[in-house]
Amino acid sequence: MPILPRRWRLPYVALLAVVGLLLSTSALQAYRLSGGTRPWEPFLWEFSSIPAIGMLALGVHALMGRLRGQPRPRQLAVHALALPAFSGLHIAGMFGLRLLVYALVDVSYRPDPLPALLVFEGGKDAVTYISFCLISRGVWMAQAAAARAQELERARRELAEVRLARLADQVQPHFLFNTLNLISSVMYEDVARADRLLCQLADLLRQTLAAQQRAEQTLGEELALVEPFLALMQARFGPERLVVQIDADAAARACRLPALLLLAPVENAVKHDVARHRGRVTVGIAARLQAGRLRLGISNHGDTPVPEAAPDPEGGLGLRNLRERLQARYGDAARIEFGPDGAGMALRMELPCAS
Structure with missing residues (x-):
């Protein structure tokens, strides 16, 4: 120099x-x-x-x-x-x-x-x-x-990237094992239906593998993964038991976030909450861009909750993974809340929007 x-x-x-x-x-x-x-x-x-x-x-x-x-x-x-x-x-x-x-x-x-x-x-x-x-x-x-x-900043960035990669790697096996368990429960009752579910799962896994290679993608691309998963779950439980509502405006869909961020919490909402209700369960995803920050909400509401099946206040492994990923990626700039919401549970996130 x-x-x-x-x-x-x-x-x-x-x-x-x-x-x-x-x-x-x-x-x-x-x-x-x-x-x-x-x-x-x-x-x-x-x-x-x-x-x-x-x-x-x-x-x-x-x-x-x-x-x-x-x-x-x-x-x-x-x-x-x-x-x-x-x-x-x-x-x-x-x-x-x-x-x-x-x-x-x-x-x-x-x-x-x-x-x-x-x-x-x-x-x-x-x-x-x-x-x-x-x-x-x-x-x-x-x-x-x-x-x-x-x-030091370069070392911190590299460490954060390694940590994010490790956490992202945990998402696919967790999701895959749970989904295969769901499919196995119907394969002896309806072979054609199980075969259809497996084909849908294969398509979804191809998309998640491509998303993981990008490490980061827009909310719109993330929802393009979540929607097939929810369609797969509706095929599993039936549309009369699982109702899906997705409401995200164009500005929110343009925000970038870590790949596969929503799959685990949406999976939790379906896997745990449909089992906790005897009747219909509505899983909703809402996203808005306000003052440069992305506000995301994932909620579920059931008609008849099972009293003895209390929800995990920490949200299970998937949401613990989510918290760690947000902390590693955004630090104190991200906020996350999880708790009861009327007759169901709600997860609310607030992230910086990078478009």
């Missing part, structure tokens, strides 16, 4: 120019008060120093970068050699430029004797060098902290 990235070069030159103008303006006032007759001289004095200081500051920054992690005695020894070199280069560059300009305009210029220059300029250069070292150290520390933060 270059010491001064390309995008910072123009701002750096502009900063040096502004500093030079401010110093020159201040020096001009003192110059006029002392009786000076050439107003350009203060500008030459200051701007002869600024380019040399600007280049040397980059050199100090590079040196501080190379000294990172080195033993303290070695760093002190390097600085003891670098400080005189810094001052010597600054003095040589500054007075070399001044002498050149004065010669071009044919004006006599006599700097102070070299020992006096070394003492006067050397003292200022020592303060400047130490200041640059401290600033550079802070810059390198900030860059290192930013790099560590980026690496």
